[in-house]
Amino acid sequence: MKTALLIIIICICWSRCWGKKVRWCTVSAMEQRKCAELAKALAGVLPPAALAAFGRLSCVRTYSTDDCINKLQANRADAVTLDAGEVYTAVKQFGLTAVAKEIYSDGSCVMAVAVVRNGDLDVRSLRGRRSCHSGARWTAGWSLPLGFLLSRNYLPWAEEQPLSQAVSEFFNASCIPGSATMATSLCTLCQGEKSYVRHHNFHCETSHNEPFYSSQGALRCLQTGKGDVAFVDHVALTSIHEDEREDYRLLCTDGSRARLGEFQHCNLGRGPGRGVVTRFNYRTIARKFLNAVQTAFGRQGRARQRFQIFESASYGSRNLMFQDATKKLAILTDDSDISQVLGLDYVALLKGLGHEGSSLQDSVIRWCCISAAELLKCERWALSIKSDPLVCVKASSMSNCIEKIKRDEVDAVSLDATHSFIAGKCGLVPVATEYYGEQCVTSEDKKTGTAHFESDVLPAVFSVALARRSTRGVSLSNLMGRRSCHGHMYSPAGWLLPVQHIIGDQENSSAPCDPSTVYSKVFWKGCLPGSQGALCKVCVGGKEEPGTKRCTDNHNERYYGNMGALRCLVGDPSGKSYGDVAFLEQHNLEDNIQSLNSSGWAEGWQPSDFELLCTDGRRAPLSEWESCHLGAIPPNIIMTRPVLTSRVYDFLMKSQETLSAHRDLEFQLFESQSYGESDLLFKDASRCLVHSTHLDYRAILGEEFYRAAEAVFNCTHSDILDFCQQDVCSIF
Known part of the structure; x- marks a missing residue:
């Protein structure tokens, strides 16, 4: 009964192939033999009439x-299984299409590992060593390890030279199989037979x-002593x-070493497996063919005693046609x-490594x-x-900037501490x-003659709660039913840090940990740009078109x-639509108050007209922010995709150098008031950008802020984190 059912299933799958012969591509005599055995096994499963009607498997x-x-x-x-890097090349440069992915015990991805013999070699001392790679442009043998080495600046890559030259x-x-046309030294260790006849040269x-x-x-290559690292x-x-x-031993990214079984935490990155x-x-025929073969000869195949497609040892090798794992x-x-x-990360990495060749995009920095x-x-x-x-x-x-960097639509942006936390979780890395x-x-x-800015200490700014001096009844202990002003969704000073003080001061509070939920329960209404509902009712929208773009998560x-947030506290130019308390950063606060007058937003306001709300219930003048604040905020971080760190950093340093040498220029990188705003592109409090x-x-944010952010996002829904956590390794 089971055999009859199997024949029916396979016949249905094959009958829809319209009698086409499926020609599978092989790259060795061993793989050719396995393919031939598969063809024979299919002939043994299908009755002669079905074979005549539906065609055969042939091996090329x-x-x-x-x-x-x-x-x-x-x-x-008609079909072949390739490494993910080759899949990308086949699709992008040759117009082919992917129809299946291999799935392993822990998903569809592999981890790139660097293996060495026991000794003192570490990932920071690979220059000048002999290297063995699985294949040119392969996930684990090329793209991920080179992406890592570039991101840490261990591997120098001049903009004008091919990556292959930098590697050589x-x-x-x-020995990097497939690199013969790139650079001769990349093949020095290889052992295949040489021949002037193309089809006989291996x-x-x-x-x-x-x-x-x-x-x-x-x-x-490593085990025979030809190479130092594989x-x-x-x-x-x-x-x-x-x-x-x-x-x-395995080489870990922090310079340490680990046993072979510890690859989960000691690897150079994770990327897609074969397809x-x-x-x-x-594609329709290929999919039906693969379904039929897997139904018969896969791990749960009904005829797996006759043939197993994920087994190669009996042919004297491993991973023939498909990975044995x-x-x-x-x-x-x-x-x-x-x-x-x-x-997205892997595709962006391949573009960054030049898999699609050079383009105008490679010579510019796209700022968000x-x-x-x-x-x-x-x-x-x-x-x-x-x-x-x-x-x-x-x-x-800012969240959209993170998404655009992931999608390779922009290259870099300066992010506040909370968005830097999100970006780090999304796989982006610090540049400066x-x-x-x-x-x-x-x-x-000394090599480039360029001035770089360095610092072991990264000063913070502070979150403060601000109220008008005239509203004497407002304090952190009696905010229930008030109107609030917050910088924007996810801002450290306006969203993340205040919530812990507000929760602690509300009686009978169920203490939800989502800041937006807390604020909507505590405040009557407010303006939290990027939010919705009552937390948007105090917002006023854009300047150019009043009433439009209300509560958007940007300067519009x-x-x-x-x-x-300061404008919100004093109200719009008509004196309406204002809040009772504003949560913002202390830096440049007095300058921003002065700009209320010069910008024509509101007249007559002085720093003495405002007071800080302290966590102990008292109020204090603005000058006492060091003892009256809601917490320290780590500095903004310029973040990008890992493979671009060197290029973006060089651009920023050259830019700083140019602007520092021409102080007579009207443009200033860390000034925004001439544009009618504050903190455009970078905080106005910045003095320079330092190497990072x-x-x-996580090291830049510090453990205290990192843990606070992690605790909040563990129980707060975030669309951008959902987007970033669409794990291609586990969605199939």
Whole structure:
């Protein structure tokens, strides 16, 4: 009965292939033999009549995966399984399409690990060593490790040179199968047979005829003493015999080393595993073929005693046709975009590494702006510098900037501490940090002659609660039913820090931990740009079109940010729509009060007309903010995608150098009042931008602020975090 049902299922799948012969691409004699055995097994499962009606599997022998891709494009083969980096190339440069992904025990991704023999080698001392890689442009053997080395500035990469040249100059010698056309030193360690006949040359090719091909081959390169380090995927570690495992260690990103079994926390990054590609007009047939084969010969296949598609040992090798560690194939739908299949981070990494070749985009820095005022300042910045070209891109909010960086639509932005926390969770990394100290200290880069700003101490600013002096009854202990003014959604001073003081002072409070929920319960109404409901009722919208763009999470809402919260406290120019308490940052507060008069917003206000609300219930003058505040706020962090850190940092340093050398320029990087706002692009309190590519965002934020943010977001819904946490490794 079971056999009959199996035949019916496979017949249905094959009958819909319209009698097409499926031509599978192989890259070695061993893989050709396994493919032939699969064809024979299918013939044994299907009755002769079905074979005649539905066609057969045939195996097309090629000499490399590059040759496979060419044959697929030329309609001389139909399908092949490739590393994710090759999948991207096949889709973007050859017009092929992905139809399936391999799924492993912990999802569809692999971790890139650097394996070395026991010794003193660490990830910071790889320059001049001999390297073994699974393959050129492969996830674990190329893209992830090089992305990591670039993000830490361990691997120098001059803008005008190809990445392959930078890699060949970094390592003393290498074997990177598939790199023969890039740089000769990248193939020095390879062992494949050399021949002047193209189809017989296997040296440094992506074929099992190159002994050091794939993760298994890279480990072989290390084990035979040819190389000092092997960049492979974590799946390959299981092939190292138990008796030998103590002879090897993994290199961790912090400079430490770990045992082979500790790859979960000691790796160079995680990226998509292998996928099956075909021509676009063949995708329906390929999917049905894969479904049929998996139904018969997969892990739960009804005929798996006859043949197993995820087993290769009996053919004298590993990972033939598919990875042996594959649990199943996830069949992709027609609407699966390559960014969904491989993940936004990985696609952005490949673009950053030049997988699509050079373009105009590679020579510019795209800065994210969240309002017309920021766009204007950014454009004047671009006109004032003579370094790399700057392009200004409009976004709707800081969260939208994070999303656009993830999508490779912009490159960098300066984020407040809370948004930096979110960006860090989204995989972005620090480039530089705003410095609010008295004096910036420069250190000269001897190689470039460029002045870099360094500091071991990163001064904070502080969150304060501000009230009009005339409203004597307002204090932190009696805010129930008042009207509130907050800088914007997720702002440290206006959203994150005040909530812990407000919760503690409300009697009979159920103490929800979502700040927006707390504020909506405590306050009658307010203005929290980016929020909704009662917390938008005090907002006034845009200046150009009154009543429009109300409560937007950017400067188009006149009550946005520190200056906006102050305007909210005094009311709009007509004296209406105001709050009783404002939560904002203490820096530049007196200057902002003075600008109320000069900007024409409100007349007659002086710093003495306002008081701070202290946590002990008292009120204090503005000058006493050091003893009357709601908490310290870490500095803003300029963040980007990991592979761009060096380029963005160099741009910022050149920009600072240019502007510092020409103080007569009308444009000032850390000044915003001439645009009618405050803190545009950077905080006005900034003195300079200091080097931070060597620091983790958590280290810059500090443990106290990091834990506070983590506690809040553990119980607060966030659309941007939902977007970032769409894990391509586990959604299939």
